Amino acid sequence: MPISAPEPLLQVSGLAAGYGKIIVLEGVDLTIGAGEIVALLGPNGAGKTTLLKAVSGLLPRTGKVRFGGRDISTASPRETVNAGLVHVVEGHRVFTSLTVFDNLLLAGYGLDRNALAIQVDEALAFFPEIAAKRADKAGSLSGGQQQMLAVAQGLVRRPRLLMLDEPSAGLSPVLVDRVLSAAARLRDAGTAVLLVEQLIEKALALADRVYALARGSIVLEASTKEADLPARLERAYFGQDH
Numbered sequence: 024m025p026i027s028a029p030e031p032l033l034q035v036s037g038l039a040a041g042y043g044k045i046i047v048l049e050g051v052d053l054t055i056g057a058g059e060i061v062a063l064l065g066p067n068g069a070g071k072t073t074l075l076k077a078v079s080g081l082l083p084r085t086g087k088v089r090f091g092g093r094d095i096s097t098a099s100p101r102e103t104v105n106a107g108l109v110h111v112v113e114g115h116r117v118f119t120s121l122t123v124f125d126n127l128l129l130a131g132y133g134l135d136r137n138a139l140a141i142q143v144d145e146a147l148a149f150f151p152e153i154a155a156k157r158a159d160k161a162g163s164l165s166g167g168q169q170q171m172l173a174v175a176q177g178l179v180r181r182p183r184l185l186m187l188d189e190p191s192a193g194l195s196p197v198l199v200d201r202v203l204s205a206a207a208r209l210r211d212a213g214t215a216v217l218l219v220e221q222l223i224e225k226a227l228a229l230a231d232r233v234y235a236l237a238r239g240s241i242v243l244e245a246s247t248k249e250a251d252l253p254a255r256l257e258r259a260y261f262g263q264d265h
């Protein structure tokens with residue numbers, strides 16, 4: 024029997040989703056390989072957040088979603104998380120009156136106690152800056168440190184794929200780099216990342232592949248090594264590419 028290519032970690036096909044009668048996404052196909060960083064770009068209102076919510080089961084959807092060789096098309100958000108697909112939602116806020124440590128414990132709700140202690144330490148190891156403040160109230164952290172905590176909360180469950188929806192929103196360039204550098208370290212550790220980002224150059228510098236979404240459809244898929252990518256992306260944003 025011929026040996027077929029391994030299945031990608033995430034395989035989305037013919038995905039459609041929206042809000043009530045409003046259809047936002049139609050016919051979306053997307054794949055992510057194990058340990059790959061994929062950027063999802065597109066203008067405001069293109070449907071990037073809607074796509075992440077549909078994949079993680081936070082929104083009703085039709086179409087097919089396979090993850091880790093399993094069909095999760097009808098899985099609940101909880102089942103999706105348990106399968107190893109974790110979504111840090113857009114504008115995620117930490118609990119400012121709780122300590123850094125307690126925010127992480129909360130993110131691991133339901134995990135076995137011993138596993139939880141180990142996995143909280145692992146998540147903190149990604150961000151020495153907030154590890155040093157584990158006993159401090161999250162409200163005393165800077166904006167960038169709170170974003171790091173939000174990403175760390177996603178890591179507590181040891182995801183195989185972490186979906187980050189604009190983790191750098193509202194941060195200064197230096198802090199953006201610090202938050203985004205976590206994605207590169209995650210890839211080194213074998214975790215795949217789907218990154219929604221408004222800062223196109225930074226996203227392209229980090230990612231292995233890119234998708235552009237416009238008006239609810241994927242209008243471009245490319246390796247970030249392609250030389251004419253900025254021009255192609257510009258055409259995709261303005262509706263002249265296929």
Ligand SMILES: Nc1ncnc2c1ncn2[C@@H]1O[C@H](COP(=O)(O)OP(=O)(O)OP(=O)(O)O)[C@@H](O)[C@H]1O
Nearest residue numbers: 042045047065066067068069070071072073074113
């Ligand atoms: N709760 C909602 N109810 C109705 N329509 C919504 C809702 N949330 C988003 N939409 C609409 O769905 C479309 C896609 O929105 P979405 O938030 O997915 O875009 P986005 O690409 O994430 O934009 P941004 O870059 O601004 O975050 C937009 O037209 C938006 O107005």
Ligand SMILES: [Mg+2]
Nearest residue numbers: 071072073113
């Ligand atoms: Mg969004």
